[in-house]
Amino acid sequence: MGESKLFSAGRALSIAEVPQWDVVTDVAVVGFGAAGSCAAIEARYAGAQVDIFEVASAAGGSASLSGGEVYVGGGGGTSVQREHGFVDETEDLYRYLLMSGGPAADQERVRLYADHAASHFEWLGAQGVPFKGTYLPGKWIEPTTDDTLIWSGNEKAWPFSEHAKPAPRGHTVEFKGWGGGKLFMEKLSERAIQLGATAHYETRAICLITDQHGAVKGVLVRKAGEYLYVQANKGVILCAGGFITNRAMVERYAPQAMVCEQFVTGGNDDGAGIRMGISVGATTLNMHEFFATLPFFPPESLIKGIFINERGQRFINEDTYHGRVAHYVLRQPNGRVWLLVDNEIFGRPLIQQDITIAAVGETWEEVEAELGLEKGALVDTVATFNRYAAEGQDPYFHKDKEWLRPLLTPPFAALSYCQGDIEGHAFTLGGLATKPTGQVLNADGQSIPGLYAAGRTACGLPRWGEGYSSGMSLGDSTFFGRQAGRHAALESED
Numbered sequence: 001m002g003e004s005k006l007f008s009a010g011r012a013l014s015i016a017e018v019p020q021w022d023v024v025t026d027v028a029v030v031g032f033g034a035a036g037s038c039a040a041i042e043a044r045y046a047g048a049q050v051d052i053f054e055v056a057s058a059a060g061g062s063a064s065l066s067g068g069e070v071y072v073g074g075g076g077g078t079s080v081q082r083e084h085g086f087v088d089e090t091e092d093l094y095r096y097l098l099m100s101g102g103p104a105a106d107q108e109r110v111r112l113y114a115d116h117a118a119s120h121f122e123w124l125g126a127q128g129v130p131f132k133g134t135y136l137p138g139k140w141i142e143p144t145t146d147d148t149l150i151w152s153g154n155e156k157a158w159p160f161s162e163h164a165k166p167a168p169r170g171h172t173v174e175f176k177g178w179g180g181g182k183l184f185m186e187k188l189s190e191r192a193i194q195l196g197a198t199a200h201y202e203t204r205a206i207c208l209i210t211d212q213h214g215a216v217k218g219v220l221v222r223k224a225g226e227y228l229y230v231q232a233n234k235g236v237i238l239c240a241g242g243f244i245t246n247r248a249m250v251e252r253y254a255p256q257a258m259v260c261e262q263f264v265t266g267g268n269d270d271g272a273g274i275r276m277g278i279s280v281g282a283t284t285l286n287m288h289e290f291f292a293t294l295p296f297f298p299p300e301s302l303i304k305g306i307f308i309n310e311r312g313q314r315f316i317n318e319d320t321y322h323g324r325v326a327h328y329v330l331r332q333p334n335g336r337v338w339l340l341v342d343n344e345i346f347g348r349p350l351i352q353q354d355i356t357i358a359a360v361g362e363t364w365e366e367v368e369a370e371l372g373l374e375k376g377a378l379v380d381t382v383a384t385f386n387r388y389a390a391e392g393q394d395p396y397f398h399k400d401k402e403w404l405r406p407l408l409t410p411p412f413a414a415l416s417y418c419q420g421d422i423e424g425h426a427f428t429l430g431g432l433a434t435k436p437t438g439q440v441l442n443a444d445g446q447s448i449p450g451l452y453a454a455g456r457t458a459c460g461l462p463r464w465g466e467g468y469s470s471g472m473s474l475g476d477s478t479f480f481g482r483q484a485g486r487h488a489a490l491e492s493e494d
Contacts, residue, residue, distance in 0.1 A: 033061020153469025
């Protein structure tokens with residue numbers, strides 16, 4: 001990571017080793033992405049002096065490469081949901097988010113977010129983030145229009161739909177084409193600067209500085225080859241992203257993510273923020289968890305196909321969120337998976353148009369033989385699926401009627417989602433354990449004085465790859481970045 005041998009993110013610096021304070025501030029924010037921007041904004045609203053230290057030459061972080069979606073709702077619906085006739089009660093959002101968090105979901109964090117998500121959407125608009133207010137029906141990985149409201153997760157898919165009334169909750173920045181996160185971040189970072197936060201670009205945070213009691217008192221940074229000692233009288237907020245670009249950390253904590261060829265990152269998600277937290281006694285959560293996707297649509301007609309493994313068996317309802325599908329695909333025996341389609345729904349995935357067509361046949365028997373599967377395995381699976389689909393049913397995997405149709409029109413094909421033939425995309429979900437206020441916790445569950453974290457440096461709302469929905473990262477980072485900024489700014493200096 002280019003750090004001096006004398007200093008490391010994995011070792012905190014004692015305040016006794018500080019020769020002088022080169023920068024004195026109230027709140028030091030490490031990272032100028034979604035979480036860092038919102039932490040700075042709220043800290044400035046609370047009257048604190050804020051300095052932001054960003055390793056890149058501009059603000060944005062990984063959020064600037066996103067689709068610019070925030071996952072919000074509740075309170076009967078956001079203004080946009082209500083305008084288009086969708087009622088979204090807080091308890092439905094709460095139950096959905098609790099399911100999405102998986103076995104380690106944080107009820108307190110989910111409760112706070114569900115109760116305030118709708119007002120958070122209005123807050124983002126007040127900071128200058130533009131939302132057109134229109135609704136885009138259909139199923140999208142990322143909209144290319146400038147519409148606002150989309151179905152961005154598992155809302156209408158089993159088992160989520162059985163526990164929470166479905167509603168579209170993806171709220172996307174007004175931007176045409178892919179990559180609306182750039183505009184989203186331009187507005188938030190501009191707002192932080194307008195409010196008086198000081199940004200230090202091309203400045204790498206090296207390690208934390210602690211006193212004799214273990215309280216965090218500042219951070220050592222490096223700019224233009226010079227080390228600067230930063231005193232943070234009220235707190236340091238780590239918003240430095242996850243660790244997907246740190247191969248050693250991924251191999252150690254989330255080795256299954258290595259099968260994905262594309263890492264979703266702004267390039268600086270090297271785990272430095274997490275390592276700095278660990279260096280002062282912080283504990284981590286869900287470090288093995290990661291987001292993954294194998295974008296098999298659009299065209300959305302492919303959702304009407306069925307995934308099978310090398311045993312010829314289905315294993316997932318294909319209408320669920322593409323990231324959930326990906327996790328099921330990645331853990332199939334020997335990494336061998338195919339998407340079966342007929343001529344009526346055939347298409348090449350927009351994001352991987354050179355996908356391998358593993359088999360083509362006029363009958364499913366021919367496809368089965370070409371794939372080298374046990375005789376009758378694939379044929380029986382398709383026959384069972386077709387029989388129920390004709391009746392609008394899917395008793396084994398509960399695919400919604402909207403996406404059910406028998407695969408009857410030849411020629412038939414098998415698109416390869418075998419490992420080696422696919423281009424998976426991944427980022428990490430594990431991070432430092434925090435309170436909803438952003439206060440970082442040690443192994444005993446106690447707050448580490450002066451230290452906060454938000455965004456992917458912390459383990460937030462999105463903490464289970466199988467439950468992720470598009471917009472959760474931006475929703476989590478912006479909302480809990482705000483909590484960390486406000487709480488740090490209101491802390492006393494002692």
